[in-house]
Amino acid sequence: xxxxxxxxxxxxxxxxxxxxxxxxxxxxxxxxxxxxxxxxxxxxxxxxxxxxxxxxxxxxxxxxxxxxxxxxxxxxxxxxxxxxxxxxxxxxxxxxxxxxxxxxxxxxxxxxxxxxxxxxxxxxxxxxxxxxxxxxxxxxxxxxxxxxxxxxxxxxxxxxxxxxxxxxxxxxxxxxxxxxxxxxxxxxxxxxxxxxxxxxxxxxxxxxxxxxxxxxxxxxxxxxxxxxxxxxxxxxxxxxxxxxxxxxxxxxxxxxxxxxxxxxxxxxxxxxxxxxxxxxxxxxxxxxxxxxxxxxxxxxxxxxxxxxxxxxxxxxxxxxxxxxxxxxxxxxxxxxxxxxxxxxxxxxxxxxxxxxxxxxxxxxxxxxxxxxxxx
Numbered sequence: 001x002x003x004x005x006x007x008x009x010x011x012x013x014x015x016x017x018x019x020x021x022x023x024x025x026x027x028x029x030x031x032x033x034x035x036x037x038x039x040x041x042x043x044x045x046x047x048x049x050x051x052x053x054x055x056x057x058x059x060x061x062x063x064x065x066x067x068x069x070x071x072x073x074x075x076x077x078x079x080x081x082x083x084x085x086x087x088x089x090x091x092x093x094x095x096x097x098x099x100x101x102x103x104x105x106x107x108x109x110x111x112x113x114x115x116x117x118x119x120x121x122x123x124x125x126x127x128x129x130x131x132x133x134x135x136x137x138x139x140x141x142x143x144x145x146x147x148x149x150x151x152x153x154x155x156x157x158x159x160x161x162x163x164x165x166x167x168x169x170x171x172x173x174x175x176x177x178x179x180x181x182x183x184x185x186x187x188x189x190x191x192x193x194x195x196x197x198x199x200x201x202x203x204x205x206x207x208x209x210x211x212x213x214x215x216x217x218x219x220x221x222x223x224x225x226x227x228x229x230x231x232x233x234x235x236x237x238x239x240x241x242x243x244x245x246x247x248x249x250x251x252x253x254x255x256x257x258x259x260x261x262x263x264x265x266x267x268x269x270x271x272x273x274x275x276x277x278x279x280x281x282x283x284x285x286x287x288x289x290x291x292x293x294x295x296x297x298x299x300x301x302x303x304x305x306x307x308x309x310x311x312x313x314x315x316x317x318x319x320x321x322x323x324x325x326x327x328x329x330x331x332x333x334x335x336x337x338x339x340x341x342x343x344x345x346x347x348x349x350x351x352x353x354x355x356x357x358x359x360x361x362x363x364x365x366x367x368x369x370x371x372x373x374x375x
Contacts, residue, residue, distance in 0.1 A: 028072040029222045030065070030316065030325050033095040034308075035088065035105030035115070038080035041206075041232035044260050046107050046128030049129055050078050051298040052308030055106045060316055068323035081106055081293065083205070085114045092118040100124065101325040102315045104308055107179040109151075115285035123327050125334055127315055129307035132277065133181045137352040142371055143331065145348055147307045147314070147341075148277035149357030151178070154253060158226070158275050162186070162251055163193040166224035171200040171234070171247075172237070173212070174229030179205070182253045183228030200220050205230060206334060210237045211244070218246045225267040230255040234274075235264020242268040242322045249273065257362055257369060258303050269364045273372070278343055280371040281306065281356050286342035310341035358371030 007296045020123070034053040036046030039105060055073040065072040081088040088111035095103055096118060104126045106112040112131035119126040119140035126143040128136065162169060168191055173183035180202075189196055198220040201213045214237070217225065225241065225248050227234050234256040241250065250272040257274035265272065281287040281301070290306055298305075317339050322330035339346040347355045362369040 017154050028067050028070045030074045031100045032076055033092050034076050034078045034101040036107040037083035040082055042083045048302035048305045049107050049308040052305030053312050056309045056312035067325055069321055070260060070358050081109045081111045083108050085110050086225055088115045091365045093309055096122040103312045109136055110176045110343040111138050113177055116141055119143050123326055125128040127311040129311045130304040133177045145352040147311045147346055147354050149359055152183055152356055154359050156189050157183045158186050158192055159189030160375055162190055162224055163195050167195055168198050168222045170198055170222035170225045171196050172227050175202050176205050179228035181321050186226055203337055208236050210240050214241055214244050222248055222251040227250045228253055231258045231261040235261045238265035239268045240274055258299055274362055276360050279374055284343050290342045306342045309341050310346055314339040314346045315342055327358050
């Protein structure tokens with residue numbers, strides 16, 4: 001009898017603890033996970049994403065949220081996935097165990113993809129503000145979304161731009177799901193457009209010395225070098241490229257388009273090109289106001305904070321429409337989102353990809369990224 005009573009008391013305690021995670025006496029708690037690299041060489045980008053999520057939560061809490069006739073408050077649980085796929089799965093399982101209502105993240109494609117299966121199995125909606133690998137949303141998971149264009153769209157836009165300015169093209173990628181994915185699509189499309197790919201070399205996302213690869217490429221006499229990877233490698237690569245006297249156009253994808261690239265490349269950054277999903281910040285419906293408020297609160301925008309902000313807003317908007325923070329209840333509303341955000345309209349196709357996503361090409365001019373064209 002004592003064991004039965006003890007078991008009953010423990011069960012009640014566990015139930016009360018679970019309820020406490022989601023509500024207080026006066027309000028409903030919306031627990032949202034935010035996953036990104038908060039340490040390591042990509043931490044500036046991960047913190048940028050996390051700050052976008054936190055700014056959205058602050059704005060929502062100031063405005064006031066009502067879910068099913070009950071006042072609600074957004075609580076952000078941030079976790080560092082270290083841009084590492086294995087760590088990302090640990091973070092994902094932790095969020096599942098914490099019974100979060102949804103997840104904004106992960107930052108990288110290489111972390112978003114393995115984590116997405118865990119969220120799918122648990123029925124927890126996941127919106128990435130920055131993972132562009134096409135396969136991320138093409139796994140058949142109903143819980144997987146993104147608010148930026150994918151690598152098929154971005155790679156094609158990059159190829160269109162590259163073939164306008166060059167005929168002999170060299171490619172380097174960082175061998176990650178993101179870097180290789182966008183480089184392969186870029187290569188496929190520039191070839192179909194008549195360009196000659198004179199080399200395709202590979203590195204990794206921890207390398208800092210590219211002298212051997214660049215020396216080999218120099219002998220192939222390209223007009224343009226495309227790099228698929230992140231700014232932590234692109235910046236030093238750009239500097240080494242110029243030191244070797246390799247006077248070619250440099251074109252990166254969105255991973256290169258950050259203030260950190262310019263800092264790492266120094267004077268060699270001038271004239272470099274890179275793409276970014278979406279339209280320029282100053283052309284976004286709420287871009288100027290967001291930039292002013294974000295900069296005052298967190299400092300300079302690195303890359304994707306406007307998208308992590310919108311991802312959070314769109315997720316909570318779906319909860320408001322559904323009148324519930326239960327993932328199984330609000331998920332259908334999220335899939336049918338028609339949210340007007342800072343970056344533009346947030347609506348998804350049947351795979352969870354953003355509808356009508358644009359891609360903009362930027363160039364470093366006078367030490368800053370300037371929009372060249374939107375494709």
